[in-house]
Amino acid sequence: MALPxxxxxxxxxxKPKPSINPNFSSNLPNSFSLHLHNHxxxxxxxHLDLSTLRRSSxxxxxxxxxxTELPLFPLPLVLFPGAILPLQIFEFRYRIMMxxxxxxxxxxxxxxxxxxxxxxxxxxxxxxxxxxHERLADDRxxxxxxxxxRFRVNKILRTKPYLVAAVxxxxxxxxxxxxxxxxGGDLDSLADEVEAQMKDVIRLSNRLNGKPEKDVGDLRRNLxxxxxxxxxxxxxxxxxREQQALLELEDTAARLRREKETLRNTLNYLSAASAxxxxxxxxxxxxxxxxxx
Numbered sequence: 438m439a440l441p442x443x444x445x446x447x448x449x450x451x452k453p454k455p456s457i458n459p460n461f462s463s464n465l466p467n468s469f470s471l472h473l474h475n476h477x478x479x480x481x482x483x484h485l486d487l488s489t490l491r492r493s494s495x496x497x498x499x500x501x502x503x504x505t506e507l508p509l510f511p512l513p514l515v516l517f518p519g520a521i522l523p524l525q526i527f528e529f530r531y532r533i534m535m536x537x538x539x540x541x542x543x544x545x546x547x548x549x550x551x552x553x554x555x556x557x558x559x560x561x562x563x564x565x566x567x568x569x570h571e572r573l574a575d576d577r578x579x580x581x582x583x584x585x586x587r588f589r590v591n592k593i594l595r596t597k598p599y600l601v602a603a604v605x606x607x608x609x610x611x612x613x614x615x616x617x618x619x620x621g622g623d624l625d626s627l628a629d630e631v632e633a634q635m636k637d638v639i640r641l642s643n644r645l646n647g648k649p650e651k652d653v654g655d656l657r658r659n660l661x662x663x664x665x666x667x668x669x670x671x672x673x674x675x676x677x678r679e680q681q682a683l684l685e686l687e688d689t690a691a692r693l694r695r696e697k698e699t700l701r702n703t704l705n706y707l708s709a710a711s712a713x714x715x716x717x718x719x720x721x722x723x724x725x726x727x728x729x730x
């Protein structure tokens with residue numbers, strides 16, 4: 438079920454995120470203009486030193502029966518393929534993990550958790566690949582990571598010094614032709630509808646926040662429906678549980694339909710708020726002045 442009053446991250450102040458460098462937070466792009474790199478970027482796929490399995494990354498992507506080991510990093514956020522994630526690593530066990538990763542393939546699994554004690558309750562996560570790092574004198578790390586493939590935790594193998602799991606790789610399954618016909622169009626048409634609703638939400642949100650009217654521009658940027666659906670989900674930063682549900686879906690059409698419903702509910706909420714503001718234009722200013730006094 439989509440959140441009926443979800444607001445875009447441009448109107449939400451996200452909660453502090455442990456292990457995320459606050460200096461980097463100011464450099465984070467706005468969720469609606471999050472820069473997505475093309476998929477032809479370099480992906481390091483070095484073999485992991487496994488006791489039972491040594492397979493190449495191409496086999497991992499093409500065969501869901503393949504299993505590999507992956508270190509896990511529980512965070513109070515959801516990472517999506519193509520999204521950029523800045524991190525500051527200061528906890529000792531994760532500094533150990535970074536030292537290992539920097540000598541191997543630079544990849545680890547990000548899994549959403551409300552608290553570190555419930556880290557293993559999330560079955561689906563996204564690989565984060567370190568694309569840039571800086572090691573400080575006190576052995577802390579500043580990282581820039583990019584979301585790559587999704588995975589499902591098959592089994593927790595080790596918990597110390599950090600979580601390591603056997604994982605299966607996830608990819609969206611082709612949507613049945615009957616479902617596409619029932620939706621009244623193909624995936625591209627559905628993606629276009631979601632983009633149009635995103636633009637409406639942004640315009641109305643800007644209006645409520647007193648920002649000048651301007652053209653939103655192209656949000657799809659020639660993205661195919663599947664990566665575009667991940668981009669849309671990445672903008673729902675104020676609703677991590679909804680993001681997690683979208684990450685776990687293995688059907689692009691189902692993900693886009695759910696996003697369309699969320700955006701429609703958001704648009705209805707913002708429209709109501711805008712109507713109230715039009716009827717009582719001084720209510721917001723008076724409330725702000727009273728709070729300041």
